[in-house]
Each structure stands twice: as C-alpha cells, then as structure tokens.
Amino acid sequence: MRRFLAALxxxxxxxxxxxxxYAVISLIGDEMLIVGAAQGTGQRIDRNSRTYVPLDxxxxxxxxxxxxxxxxxxxxxxxxxxxxxRDRRLYAMQQRLMTEGQGMEGxxxxxxxxxxxxxxxxxxxxxxxxxxxKMQVYEQALGNGMAEGVGFYVDPSTxxxxxxxxxxxxxxxxxxxxxxxxxxxxxxxxxxxxxxxxANRATAAPxxxxxxxxxxxxxxxxxxxxxxxxxxxxxxxxxxxxxQSK
Numbered sequence: 688m689r690r691f692l693a694a695l696x697x698x699x700x701x702x703x704x705x706x707x708x709y710a711v712i713s714l715i716g717d718e719m720l721i722v723g724a725a726q727g728t729g730q731r732i733d734r735n736s737r738t739y740v741p742l743d744x745x746x747x748x749x750x751x752x753x754x755x756x757x758x759x760x761x762x763x764x765x766x767x768x769x770x771x772x773r774d775r776r777l778y779a780m781q782q783r784l785m786t787e788g789q790g791m792e793g794x795x796x797x798x799x800x801x802x803x804x805x806x807x808x809x810x811x812x813x814x815x816x817x818x819x820x821k822m823q824v825y826e827q828a829l830g831n832g833m834a835e836g837v838g839f840y841v842d843p844s845t846x847x848x849x850x851x852x853x854x855x856x857x858x859x860x861x862x863x864x865x866x867x868x869x870x871x872x873x874x875x876x877x878x879x880x881x882x883x884x885x886a887n888r889a890t891a892a893p894x895x896x897x898x899x900x901x902x903x904x905x906x907x908x909x910x911x912x913x914x915x916x917x918x919x920x921x922x923x924x925x926x927x928x929x930x931q932s933k
Contacts, residue, residue: 710768710807710873711755712798715815715866716747717778719913720838722820724830724845733832735820740838745771746910747837747917751813754918758925759811768805772798781814785835791869795876802873809932810871811925816883822861824889825850829859837864837913840887843898847891858897860904862912863887864920870928880931882924886916 723736752769759767772778777797784793791814802810815836822830822840824847830840840861847856863886870880892900904912 707765707768707806708763708808709759709765709811710770710802710805710809711752711759711811711813712770712772712801713748713751713755713813714772714777714781714794715751715813715836715864716742716745716749717775718742718836719747720834720836722832722834722838722840724820724832724840724842726844735832747913748772750914750917751921754921755811755813755925758922759929762926762929767811768802768807770801770805772801785815785817790878791867792878795871795878798871799873799876808873810873811928812869812871812878813921814867814869816865816867816885818865818885820863821885822859822863822887822889824859824861824891830861834863835865837862837866837917839863839901839909841897841901843896849891849893854893856891856893856895856897858900859889859891860897860900861887861889862909862916864913864916866920868921868924868928870931872932880928882927884920884924886920888912888916 718739718741721738725734756767756769780794780797784791817833817835820830820832820834820840821828829845834840840863843858845858847859849856866884868882869878872879890900
C-alpha cells in the first residue's frame with residue numbers, strides 16, 4: 688500500500704512539472720454503503736438498514752483516477768495530474784456538505800493547497816452524492832429510501848420476473864454509484880460545469896432469494912461490479928466536462 692501511494696504521488700509530481708491543463712481528485716472511495724431494503728417501506732419514510740463499510744484500500748478512488756486519466760488523455764492528448772485527497776478532513780467536510788444539502792463549493796478552499804503547485808488550469812473533482820435509491824431492474828425502477836456514494840442495495844422480498852428466462856426471483860442485489868463530477872476553474876475558484884451520476888447494475892437469480900445471491904457473490908466480485916460502473920460513468924462524463932472547458 689505504501690509503495691502504491693508513493694508511486695501515485697510520484698506520478699502526480701512528474702506530471703505537474705509539465706504543467707498539465709487538468710488535475711483530478713476523487714473523494715468517493717473512503718467507504719461503501721450497504722442498504723438493506725425494509726419490507727413495506729413507503730417512499731416518504733426511509734426505514735432501510737444502512738451499513739457503512741470503511742475502505743482502507745483506496746481501490747475505488749484509484750479506479751476513478753485511472754479511468755479519468757484515460758478519458759482525459761483520449762479527449763485532450765495530455766496527461767493529467769492525479770491526486771489523492773489523503774486528508775480525512777476532506778471526506779468529513781464532503782459528508783457534512785452532502786448531509787446539509789449544500790453544493791461542493793465549500794470544499795474548494797480545502798482542496799486548493801493540493802493543486803496549487805500542479806500548474807493545472809482545471810480540476811475534475813469527484814464527490815459523493817445522495818440520491819433516491821431507485822434501481823433499474825430489467826424494465827422496472829425499483830427501490831425506496833436514499834443511498835449515497837458507492838455500494839449495494841439489497842432487496843430481499845420484491846418479486847422479480849426474469850423475462851429472458853421466464854422465471855421468477857425473490858428480491859435483487861444492485862451495485863450502485865451515486866456521485867457528482869465537477870469541473871473547477873482554478874483561476875476563478877469556481878465550479879463551471881457539473882455532471883450527475885446515478886448508475887446501477889442489478890442481479891437476480893431464478894428460483895432463489897436475494898440474500899442468497901448477496902452471500903454468493905465474493906468480495907472481489909462485488910468490488911469488480913462497482914469498478915465496472917465507475918469506469919463506464921467516468922468515461923461518459925469526463926469528455927462532456929472537457930467540452931465545457933473549451
């Protein structure tokens with residue numbers, strides 16, 4: 688882990704010496720949230736269970752950073768500066784702003800010291816978002832309550848019809864990623880573009896229940912499910928922000 692962080696820091700320093708136009712910071716990977724859907728929960732009363740799982744390995748933020756690097760290199764031809772928000776106060780401040788329903792402009796003064804020596808003109812900032820937990824399950828949008836950041840929504844009771852197999856399943860498991868991508872003009876100290884992401888991938892198994900599906904998915908596979916969503920959404924949103932900076 689130490690070698691990985693040192694290598695990433697070295698990459699950021701080496702890239703900064705070339706005065707890259709873009710820097711990238713991800714603040715979504717300190718934990719994941721497991722939401723357990725409560726039976727009979729109405730949309731206005733959120734009784735879902737929530738389990739926050741700390742992630743000591745920065746695999747989520749690393750996935751976002753490397754996907755953003757690929758997207759920026761494809762769209763601009765230049766290599767960006769990749770930075771970790773290793774100060775835990777950044778994650779705590781992000782959580783407070785999200786809980787209070789505020790925008791992420793309040794983070795900029797805390798982030799400025801991280802980017803001041805990079806020579807970058809723009810910052811691509813990834814932050815968690817709290818959204819309604821509607822998961823796309825085949826042709827239906829299912830779920831209730833709220834979810835945030837990255838994690839899994841586990842519904843143990845909703846009856847699902849898997850049409851291509853003409854079979855039924857009880858409940859579903861859905862990996863999800865709810866986050867915002869902001870383009871910050873560092874000279875102005877202002878957010879000048881933003882993309883909102885609410886993406887998920889649901890899994891249901893015929894003639895079984897969701898709790899069995901959940902326990903049958905290995906930890907490594909669960910992480911791969913999240914990483915696939917992140918790579919796809921970063922590749923989709925970053926080029927849009929690049930266009931906004933032109």
